[in-house]
Amino acid sequence: MQPERRRAAILEAAVAEISERGFARTTSRHVAARAGVTHGLLHHYFPDHDSLLAAAFEKMALEEIDEANEALASDRDPLAQLREITEPYGPGGGEEAYRFWLEAWAEAFHSPKLQETSRRLSVAWHELVVGVIERGIVAGVFRCEHPHETAWMVVALSDAYALQTQIGSGLDPAEMNHVLWRLTERELGLDAGALARPAPGESRPAVPSTH
Amino acid sequence: MQPERRRAAILEAAVAEISERGFARTTSRHVAARAGVTHGLLHHYFPDHDSLLAAAFEKMALEEIDEANEALASDRDPLAQLREITEPYGPGGGEEAYRFWLEAWAEAFHSPKLQETSRRLSVAWHELVVGVIERGIVAGVFRCEHPHETAWMVVALSDAYALQTQIGSGLDPAEMNHVLWRLTERELGLDAGALARPAPGESRPAVPSTH
DNA sequence: CCCTGTGTTGACCACATGGCCAACAATGTA
DNA sequence: TACATTGTTGGCCATGTGGTCAACACAGGG
Structure with missing residues (x-):
């Protein structure tokens, strides 16, 4: 080989x-x-065990962002992009990927190197969402006073959604998803239910395991 | 001894x-x-190592909830209670406690016993916030259509706030705190800034490390 | 053909871990 | 005091770990 x-x-x-x-x-x-x-x-x-782990983490982090960017590139409708970002967090979405995130965060507290990578990854992910929102604003689809803040909200709620879903807590996934979409719609000046219902004629391809 | x-x-x-x-x-x-x-x-x-870890986790979990309930009992104003819940998440708040949460979540994926405890803890925490909101509604201070959902939002945003703050990501803590309060105020039908500014004459005691 | 360098193996080492237990110390009880 | 129970120690063992290395496989170029 x-x-x-x-x-x-x-x-x-x-x-x-x-x-x-x-x-x-x-x-x-x-x-x-x-x-x-x-x-x-x-x-x-x-050279040693830590280097292996660090390299593996680095690889995973890069792939996460690449996959996400790729998924976004395939669809230029801001609403669809937003769905592509939020949906994989739910049940059935990349479970291995999310376990990896959790591990990364937990480990970041113990290892400065991982902490730096983890930090960069968080920022990159946040900016990715900011980008989607800002393009949506330019396209006239979204109205949003604080794109930075709204992006943070989306990421925070999505993370919690994924965590609670996969930990199997008693909280209802449908309910969590409802909050996520309801608040996102309100922050972006969308009609209620705009995220839940795809635009007419729009297809909803399955999204590969991401973030 | x-x-x-x-x-x-x-x-x-x-x-x-x-x-x-x-x-x-x-x-x-x-x-x-x-x-x-x-x-x-x-x-x-x-009897063995795992029992020790499980017992330690159980103890920690119980103390978390007890401390929170105690903090709430000391102040019956709904607004103040809400602050007591959200504030310790920020910079300077119980760092050890939050590291423990992260570890618990990450470990829950590997150990069924911890998963069960972790699940119960999540639910207990959520219901604690639901309680605060519902009492606030009864007291006429809050207006809220979906207390369950709003409680989940508060917890989710607070968790993310704590995570990002302590991981030292580039995201601005003040900005995150602003979103948290702004959205909470809107969900609870409060005036903008109601959470940031204590009610006249109200004292703001430091809150012990919690959750 | 040999020969040099890279890829690959399996054995080895020092070390840390969790579990176990015989021995000893402390404490209270008859 | 003598005894029984409980608390406590330190050493031992089998196991698994990360790291190292001599030996071997296998290519390609002289």
Whole structure:
């Protein structure tokens, strides 16, 4: 196997392992086994264990943002873009991805390096939403006094939505989704239900696991 | 030392250790050292490591809710109660407590027992906020169509506020706090700025670390 | 053909962990 | 005082970890 692909395979295995077991419980040997190599080889691609974890996190973070940007590029209607951002948070949406986020935040408190990456990722995600809102304003679809604040609200509610949904708390997913959309509509000067109902003739493709 | 106090000391040490290092990295020996005993003794109070962690989590969860209820009991003005709930999330508020929450959520995905406790804790916290809102409605201070939804919003935004603040992301704490209050005021039919400005003559005591 | 460098293995080391237990200390009870 | 119970220690063990390294496989170019 070419070195590049091997390296990628190892990182992929590391990401999967981190999502399943968490950073602290992710061991070199398990990653190696998942990648189909022996643990001795890891040292050949990464100087030590922490570097492996950091590289895996970096890779995951970049992919998150790339996937999101890609999803947005495929549809220029601001309303549809907003849905693409919020929907994957719900039930059935990227569960592995969300577990990874949680792990990342928790780990960020213990590791300065991860903290920096985690911070950058949060900011990037926030600005992505700001971009959607601002383009919507320019397009005349949204009316919004504080795009920055509204973007933060959307992200915050979506995160909580995903967390509560996947933790299986007693809170009703439909209810949470309703708040998320209701408040977003109000912040963006949309009619009630505008987000729930796709515009006439608009298709609603399934969104790949994202953020 | 009496067995009760010893047991409490061990649990306290475990909580501190978990907050600092996370569940996975918390070792019997470190907990024992922090509690001022040797690791052999832990086996005398807890059958095994997982039981210790579970007991520590349970203790923490109960204390969170108790502290919150206590803080609420000391002040019957709905507006003040709402502030008591939201304020500790901000900068300077219980950092250890919030790290513990994050750890708990992350760990909940790996451990069914913790997941159940974590779930109950989320629900209890949500209902606590619902209670504040409903009493405020009865008192004629709040107007609110969906207390359940509004409570969820408050919790979700507060959590995100705490997370972003303590992770040190570039997002402006003042701005986040502004959204939190602005949306809460609107959901509860309050005048803009009602939450920012205490009612005339009302004192604003510092709130102990909570949630 | 050999030979140099990269990819890869499996064994090894020192170390930390959780669990276990025999021994000892402290405490209260008869 | 003598005894029984409980609290407490420190050492031991099997296991798993991250890191290291000599040895081997396997390519491509001389």
